[in-house]
Amino acid sequence: MRLRRSNVQHLIHPRGPMPEIKELGRVQVDTSVRMLTIREVIERIGVCKTTIYAMIRDHQFPKPIRLRARSSRWLESEIADWCRAQIQRRDEGG
Numbered sequence: 001m002r003l004r005r006s007n008v009q010h011l012i013h014p015r016g017p018m019p020e021i022k023e024l025g026r027v028q029v030d031t032s033v034r035m036l037t038i039r040e041v042i043e044r045i046g047v048c049k050t051t052i053y054a055m056i057r058d059h060q061f062p063k064p065i066r067l068r069a070r071s072s073r074w075l076e077s078e079i080a081d082w083c084r085a086q087i088q089r090r091d092e093g094g
Helices: 005-012 038-045 049-057 076-091
Strands: 021-024 027-030 065-068 071-075
Touching (some): 038 071, 038 076, 071 076
Antiparallel strands (some): 021 027, 065 071
């Protein structure tokens, strides 16, 4: 049986698109938040790991969220904001 795109969408979630904020009991969870690994951050901003951690140390880059002792993630929104700030700083001549 060949599946059409509409059939595939139905298989993904039969009740349509998922809402960005779900209510689980009394707690609301924002499912639009995306966390990035160090590799993803490196890929997005084009600098090495050492440079990222040096910028964090110098308060020039967003701090990661520690999930475990050896696991950190960055909020995608904070990385995007940092990139926009760099562009604005460049455009203002700073």
